Structure formats: structure tokens, C-alpha cells
Amino acid sequence: MLSERQMMILRAVVRDFTNTGVPVGSKALAKQLPIHVSSATIRNEMAALEEQGLIKKTHSSSGRIPSVEGYRYYVDHLVKPDPLRPNDIDVIQSSLGGDFHKIDEIISQSATILSNLTSYTAFTLKPELKDSRLSGFRLVPLGKRQIMAILVTDSGDVENQTFDVAGDVDGEQLEAVVRLINDQLVGLTLPEVLRKLQADIPVKIGQYLQSPQGFLDIFGDVLTRAAQERFYVGGRLNLLNFSQDSDVDSLKSLYSLIDKTDDIASVLGQPSDKISVRIGNEMTNDALQNFSLITATYDVDQHGQGMIAILGPTRMPYSRMLGIVGAFREELAKKLLDYYRFYDE
Amino acid sequence: MLSERQMMILRAVVRDFTNTGVPVGSKALAKQLPIHVSSATIRNEMAALEEQGLIKKTHSSSGRIPSVEGYRYYVDHLVKPDPLRPNDIDVIQSSLGGDFHKIDEIISQSATILSNLTSYTAFTLKPELKDSRLSGFRLVPLGKRQIMAILVTDSGDVENQTFDVAGDVDGEQLEAVVRLINDQLVGLTLPEVLRKLQADIPVKIGQYLQSPQGFLDIFGDVLTRAAQERFYVGGRLNLLNFSQDSDVDSLKSLYSLIDKTDDIASVLGQPSDKISVRIGNEMTNDALQNFSLITATYDVDQHGQGMIAILGPTRMPYSRMLGIVGAFREELAKKLLDYYRFYDE
DNA sequence: TTTAGCACTCAAACTAATCAAGTGCTAAGA
DNA sequence: TCTTAGCACTTGATTAGTTTGAGTGCTAAA
Numbered sequence: 104m105l106s107e108r109q110m111m112i113l114r115a116v117v118r119d120f121t122n123t124g125v126p127v128g129s130k131a132l133a134k135q136l137p138i139h140v141s142s143a144t145i146r147n148e149m150a151a152l153e154e155q156g157l158i159k160k161t162h163s164s165s166g167r168i169p170s171v172e173g174y175r176y177y178v179d180h181l182v183k184p185d186p187l188r189p190n191d192i193d194v195i196q197s198s199l200g201g202d203f204h205k206i207d208e209i210i211s212q213s214a215t216i217l218s219n220l221t222s223y224t225a226f227t228l229k230p231e232l233k234d235s236r237l238s239g240f241r242l243v244p245l246g247k248r249q250i251m252a253i254l255v256t257d258s259g260d261v262e263n264q265t266f267d268v269a270g271d272v273d274g275e276q277l278e279a280v281v282r283l284i285n286d287q288l289v290g291l292t293l294p295e296v297l298r299k300l301q302a303d304i305p306v307k308i309g310q311y312l313q314s315p316q317g318f319l320d321i322f323g324d325v326l327t328r329a330a331q332e333r334f335y336v337g338g339r340l341n342l343l344n345f346s347q348d349s350d351v352d353s354l355k356s357l358y359s360l361i362d363k364t365d366d367i368a369s370v371l372g373q374p375s376d377k378i379s380v381r382i383g384n385e386m387t388n389d390a391l392q393n394f395s396l397i398t399a400t401y402d403v404d405q406h407g408q409g410m411i412a413i414l415g416p417t418r419m420p421y422s423r424m425l426g427i428v429g430a431f432r433e434e435l436a437k438k439l440l441d442y443y444r445f446y447d448e
Numbered sequence: 449m450l451s452e453r454q455m456m457i458l459r460a461v462v463r464d465f466t467n468t469g470v471p472v473g474s475k476a477l478a479k480q481l482p483i484h485v486s487s488a489t490i491r492n493e494m495a496a497l498e499e500q501g502l503i504k505k506t507h508s509s510s511g512r513i514p515s516v517e518g519y520r521y522y523v524d525h526l527v528k529p530d531p532l533r534p535n536d537i538d539v540i541q542s543s544l545g546g547d548f549h550k551i552d553e554i555i556s557q558s559a560t561i562l563s564n565l566t567s568y569t570a571f572t573l574k575p576e577l578k579d580s581r582l583s584g585f586r587l588v589p590l591g592k593r594q595i596m597a598i599l600v601t602d603s604g605d606v607e608n609q610t611f612d613v614a615g616d617v618d619g620e621q622l623e624a625v626v627r628l629i630n631d632q633l634v635g636l637t638l639p640e641v642l643r644k645l646q647a648d649i650p651v652k653i654g655q656y657l658q659s660p661q662g663f664l665d666i667f668g669d670v671l672t673r674a675a676q677e678r679f680y681v682g683g684r685l686n687l688l689n690f691s692q693d694s695d696v697d698s699l700k701s702l703y704s705l706i707d708k709t710d711d712i713a714s715v716l717g718q719p720s721d722k723i724s725v726r727i728g729n730e731m732t733n734d735a736l737q738n739f740s741l742i743t744a745t746y747d748v749d750q751h752g753q754g755m756i757a758i759l760g761p762t763r764m765p766y767s768r769m770l771g772i773v774g775a776f777r778e779e780l781a782k783k784l785l786d787y788y789r790f791y792d793e
Numbered sequence: 794t795t796t797a798g799c800a801c802t803c804a805a806a807c808t809a810a811t812c813a814a815g816t817g818c819t820a821a822g823a
Numbered sequence: 824t825c826t827t828a829g830c831a832c833t834t835g836a837t838t839a840g841t842t843t844g845a846g847t848g849c850t851a852a853a
Contacts, residue, residue: 126845126846127844128846129846129847130845130846140796141795141797142796142797142846143795143796143797143798143848144795144796146846146847146848147794147795149847150847150848156844160846161804162803162804163801163802163803163846163847164802164803164804164845164846164847164848165802165803165804165845165846165847166845166846166847176795202662204592204611204612204662204665204666205610205611205612206612238591239590239591241588241590243586243588243598244585245586245598245600245606246583246584246600246604247792248601248791248792249604249606250606251598251606253588253590253596255590255591255594259591259594261590261594261596261610263596263608265550265606266550267549267550267551267791268551268791269790308825317547317549318821320549321549340699340700340703340704343696343699343700344696346696348839351688351689351691354688355685355688359685383820392662413805445614446593446612446613446614447592447593469816471815473814473815473816474815474816475814476814477801485826485827486826486827486835487815487827488817488827488828488829489825489826489827491815491816491817492817492825492826494816495816495817505815506835507833507834507835508815508832508833508834509814509815509817509833509834509835510814510815510816510833510834511814511815511816530842537820585843669795709814785826794853795843795848795852795853796851796852796853797850797851797852797853798849798850798851798852799848799849799850800847800848800849800850801846801847801848801849802845802846802847802848803844803845803846803847804843804844804845805842805843805844805845806841806842806843806844807840807841807842807843808839808840808841808842809838809839809840809841810837810838810839810840811836811837811839812835812837812838813834813835813836813837814833814834814836815832815833815834815835816831816832816833816834816836817830817831817832817833818829818830818831818832819828819829819830819831820827820828820829821826821827821828821829822826822827822828822850823824823825823826823828
């Protein structure tokens with residue numbers, strides 16, 4: 104249990120340290136705090152806070168910095184999200200105001216906006232229904248020897264891939280394959296389709312194509328891409344700003360993590376209604392020990408739930424960041440609702 | 449004019465320095481050189497080389513390092529490309545040996561291989577005909593309100609983009625627009641198409657669509673993408689290894705340069721038959737002052753000419769790198785010829 | 794419970810001393 | 824004329840020692 108005064112001190116330590124990056128000493132605090140006490144008193148209180156593991160020293164005679172637990176307490180109990188700055192509002196309005204022709208443009212643009220506002224790295228995921236289902240498959244012949252495979256899901260995701268075929272393209276064969284897939288697989292969830300693709304489908308396709316393997320490769324490829332959550336990243340380069348003493352290796356593993364599409368879901372974690380903050384070692388990933396991750400979901404009614412996130416140093420100004428993330432999720436949801444309303448109704 | 453002995457010394461200085469990164473002194477050279485002279489003699493020769501601007505000191509009593517002019521002389525007159533190591537050959541064979549379904553897979557894979565072999569950053573461009581022409585355009589309706597626009601050029605490039613439309617999709621309108629484009633624009637070079645797109649096409653399309661602007665945006669978009677040379681990058685993270693004293697700003701501008709699609713052509717420069725080496729300030733771009741760029745073209749007969757390149761520190765082992773680039777361009781050309789032969793004939 | 798005072802700690806900044814690698818120059822030798 | 828041994832000199836790196844300043848914990852008095 105913390106006393107009022109201890110909370111006040113903890114809050115001040117976090118605020119000061121996140122702003123300046125310098126450990127905070129008792130004298131500076133005494134001068135700054137609204138109550139009138141001496142630095143010695145502050146020292147006593149700080150010792151108590153340290154006892155509880157909320158703040159720590161960088162060396163035996165240094166000022167204090169927040170521990171991970173201290174940040175956590177601050178985020179859970181003390182922080183109040185800052186309201187947006189007028190300038191921030193302008194940025195959002197103007198970047199999100201234009202005309203868009205597809206959801207993905209809005210989502211990818213959002214990642215850029217978020218990274219600009221925060222000067223950290225931002226992630227965005229489009230609204231996604233729980234289990235999206237295969238809703239259509241096409242094979243479009245292009246030119247002489249080229250075919251484009253297109254896969255559509257019921258949540259509107261489209262994946263496509265072109266590939267070359269040897270010999271002439273037989274229109275009837277293509278049609279037969281497309282019909283087969285649409286008959287047998289449309290309506291199933293993508294994992295189900297993947298499972299069937301390993302089982303009975305190859306046999307059936309063998310009836311129409313003499314060498315189905317190539318085709319199955321392509322189809323499987325497009326399918327896995329569609330099953331993976333596509334996410335957008337903004338401001339990747341901002342990570343460079345926080346590479347303390349230029350630790351190239353950890354930077355590299357950080358970037359590999361970000362670029363590995365299949366890992367991002369596990370990093371961002373489960374959606375939850377609240378805005379979630381994970382701090383340093385609260386994330387299991389080694390590369391993220393000095394970072395904090397703020398994630399938030401946004402709802403677009405029947406179109407499902409999406410996610411936005413920002414990744415910055417543990418030592419980030421949480422009140423401002425929480426304000427930005429909170430406000431932006433609202434703006435994005437609003438924008439998407441408008442978008443769906445325009446195209447769907 | 450350099451004497452035989454001076455050449456020998458210059459060669460040794462470059463070789464030593466590129467291998468170790470440490471300025472090369474007269475004593476070490478005297479011990480290492482095949483001829484038997486004292487370090488004092490070497491010092492005299494080095495003074496002569498410095499006089500000519502080919503080598504320089506890092507401070508008044510240091511060993512010598514090559515100047516940009518020294519590297520240039522070395523590359524132009526002294527270097528002999530290393531033969532590939534057996535291990536390198538294995539890497540190429542196994543990474544390029546698999547089955548590919550499209551040119552782009554081979555080209556993108558090549559960027560990865562090159563970066564692995566060199567541990568630098570690699571670029572690859574697919575073989576490109578001089579002025580590729582529009583050879584086909586489609587609008588494929590997907591689901592309720594989604595359309596995919598597909599553009600094909602006569603060199604086999606495919607660009608596509610999906611977009612949403614408000615209101616019901618009118619199949620006849622779509623067909624009319626597609627027919628219009630195919631009638632009026634197929635066969636023209638892409639710049640010509642772009643020009644027409646600003647001029648008479650909008651009027652004509654206005655006859656079929658009540659609000660053509662959205663469509664024109666999309667079409668223009670796909671068109672510009674198709675007109676830009678698509679290139680692949682391998683080993684971008686390797687640039688981090690050479691950020692001397694973690695100069696974040698110059699790293700950032702380096703990455704922005706690499707990611708800006710429209711600038712890369714100007715960076716890579718004009719194709720030429722030879723393998724070209726550009727060193728440090730021979731490139732005008734500020735961000736590249738400490739880098740060297742090796743570019744090489746490769747020919748795939750009637751399918752045009754492509755390009756590969758590697759970007760590494762000025763202080764790179766040129767003989768090995770030239771060997772790798774030289775050998776790889778051959779391998780790649782061979783692989784592509786095989787590929788075209790399989791699919792085209 | 795608060796606070797003035799004091800002894801103590803530690804990182805950072807600065808100074809001085811030493812070392813090793815290298816240079817240019819001179820003068821003697823081939 | 825070219826080569827080379829010898830020597831004085833320069834410089835960056837490393838190490839050890841000092842000083843400074845911000846900060847701490849503890850004690851004893853208010």
C-alpha cells in the first residue's frame with residue numbers, strides 16, 4: 104500500500120525520468136513537488152518505495168529510476184492519458200481525411216500516422232472476423248503462359264499470385280479446377296481448407312491436371328498468405344533511435360522479429376477491450392527487454408475487431424502515448440465505419 | 449606512372465587494409481612482400497604513392513590506407529577477381545536449383561543469395577526490355593463490391609490492385625471500359641499510355657462511368673507501378689554492420705534511399721557490359737560516401753538485360769566481391785535461360 | 794514525523810604518464 | 824643513384840590517478 108505522498112513521488116519520478124532520461128534525485132523532487140517537504144523526507148519515502156521494488160538506483164549513490172514494477176504501478180494506478188495536442192488532431196484529420204479505395208490503404212496509412220505522432224514504431228491490423236472463410240477462387244489467364252490465382256475470403260481479404268505454366272493453357276482444365284475448388288472448399292474456414300488440401304483434394308485434382316503438384320504449391324501458398332494476419336508497420340527506422348550503444352545484434356533480431364509475419368500475433372498478444380501496456384520483461388521475447396508495447400483494439404461493429412500498437416523504449420512518456428493510442432483507435436473506428444457505410448449500404 | 453614495385457605496394461596496402469581494417473605500415477609490408485627490401489625503402493615508395501594521391505595517412509604518424517583514387521587504380525589496373533570458393537558454388541547451386549514458378553521468385557531469391565555470399569546488401573533487377581508495352585488490361589469482379597484491376601505488359605510484368613466500388617458492379621460498364629482501354633492503349637509504351645491518360649481517355653471513359661475519377665486513379669496507380677523498375681533487396685540489415693559509431697541519421701537516410709523505389713535507378717546507374725565499381729564519393733549521394741557499389745548486367749538474349757548489384761563499405765575485399773558478382777551474373781543468366789526455355793518453347 | 798548536517802559513494806570528466814606503431818630524414822654503403 | 828641502418832619525432836591508445844558534483848543513508852535534534 105502506498106500513501107498519497109508516495110504515489111505523488113512515484114508519479115513524479117516516472118514523469119521526470121521518462122521526460123529527461125536522467126535518474127531523479129531527492130533534491131530535484133523536493134523543489135518540484137506541490138507539497139513543501141525537505142529532500143531528507145523525500146529520501147525516506149524513496150527508500151520505502153525502493154523497499155517495495157517500485158524504484159531503483161543505477162548505482163549506490165545515484166538518483167532513482169522506475170523499475171518495471173514501478174512503471175506497471177504507474178500505468179495501472181497513476182497515469183492519466185494526456186488529451187491530444189491540437190497539432191496531433193490536425194495530423195490525424197488531414198492524413199485520414201482523403202479518399203481511399205480499399206481498407207488496406209486506410210490501415211497502412213494508420214501505421215504511418217501513429218508512428219509520426221509517437222516517433223516510435225507502429226503496427227496496425229485490419230478488422231478481422233474470427234474465422235474467415237474461403238468465398239471464392241479464380242484462375243485468370245494472362246497472356247501466353249501466365250496465370251493469376253486469386254483467392255477471396257468472406258471478410259474481403261484478397262490474395263493473389265501469378266505463375267508461369269509450361270505448354271498451352273487449357274481453358275477447360277482451368278475451369279474444371281476452379282469449379283472443383285469452389286464446389287468443395289468454398290464456405291470452409293481457411294484452416295479447414297488447408298487440411299483438405301493435404302488430404303483428398305490432390306487426388307481429385309489429379310483427374311484434371313497431369314502434374315498437379317505445381318498448382319497445389321501455388322494454391323497452398325496463396326492460402327497460407329491469406330490465413331496469416333496481414334499487418335502494417337510504420338516508422339520501422341525509429342527503432343534505430345533507441346539502439347543503446349549501437350548493439351547491432353539485438354537490433355537485427357528486433358527487425359527480424361518485426362518482419363516475420365507469423366510471429367507478430369504472438370508478440371501483440373490477445374485482443375482485449377482495454378488498452379494494454381506491456382513493459383520490458385513482461386514480454387517474453389528477449390529482443391524486447393528494453394521496450395514497451397502499447398496495444399489497443401478497435402471495433403467496427405459487425406465487421407469485426409482490429410488492432411493498433413506502438414513499440415517504443417520502456418522509458419516512454421506513457422501519459423502522452425496512452426492519450427494518442429486511445430484517441431486514434433476512436434478515429435480509426437469512425438473512419439472505417441464511414442468507409443463501410445459508403446461501400447456497403 | 450607507377451613502377452612495378454609501387455604497384456606491388458599499392459596492391460598490398462589495399463589487400464591488407466580491406467582485410468584487416470587497420471592502416472598498413474612500412475615494416476609489416478617489408479616483411480610480407482615477395483621482394484626483399486627494407487622498411488625504409490618501402491617508406492620512400494609510400495611517400496611517392498602518397499604524393500600521387502593514391503594512399504593517405506589517418507594521422508601524421510600512422511600507417512597508410514588507400515584513398516578513393518587508390519581504390520580506383522587498384523580496381524582498374526591491379527585487381528584480379530578471385531575464383532569462387534567451393535562453398536560459394538554450393539550455396540549458389542542449392543539456392544538456385546529448386547523449382548520456380550515465376551521470374552520474380554528467381555530474381556528475389558538471387559538478391560538473398562548475393563547478400564549471403566557477400567554479407568553485404570544486394571540488389572537485383574529482372575531482365576527488362578527497353579520500352580515495355582501495355583499488352584492487356586482486366587477488371588475482375590470479386591465478391592460483392594470489390595474489383596481487381598490487372599495490367600500486363602509484353603515483357604510479362606503483371607501489376608494488380610483491388611479496390612472497392614460503391615453501388616452495384618455493372619458488368620457491362622466494366623466490359624466497356626476494359627474494351628476501351630484494350631482498344632485504345634494496348635501496344636503503346638507505358639509512358640505513352642500515361643500521357644494519353646491525362647489527355648483524351650478521361651473524356652471517353654466518361655461515357656461509360658458517371659464518376660470516372662476513382663477508376664482513373666486506380667488505373668494510373670497500377671500503371672505507374674508497372675512503369676517503375678521493380679527491384680529486390682537482400683540483406684538490408686547488413687548495412688547495420690557498417691554504421692561506424694552508430695550514426696543513426698546517416699543510417700536512416702541510407703535506408704530511405706534504398707526504400708525509395710524511384711531513386712534506385714539513378715543510384716545503380718546506366719547499364720554497361722562491364723562490371724562497374726563505384727567508390728565512395730564517386731557516387732554523388734551523400735549517404736553513400738563510405739560505401740562502394742558494384743553493379744553488373746546480365747543478358748538473357750531476346751528477353752533483355754537485367755542487373756545485379758552489391759553495396760558494401762568502401763573498404764571491401766574487391767577481388768573476392770568481383771569474383772562473386774562476375775560468377776553470379778553468369779549463373780543467373782544461365783538459370784533464366786533455362787527457365788524461359790522451359791516455359792516458352 | 795520532519796529535517797539539518799555530515800560522512801560516504803560513485804560515475805564522469807580531466808590530467809599525466811607510458812607504450813607501441815609508425816613516420817621522415819640523414820648519412821653512410823653498394 | 825639507389826638502398827638502408829639509425830634516430831628523433833609524432834600520434835592515438837591505454838592506464839592510473841585526481842577532482843568534481845550529484846546523490847545517498849544515517850544520526851540527532853526540533
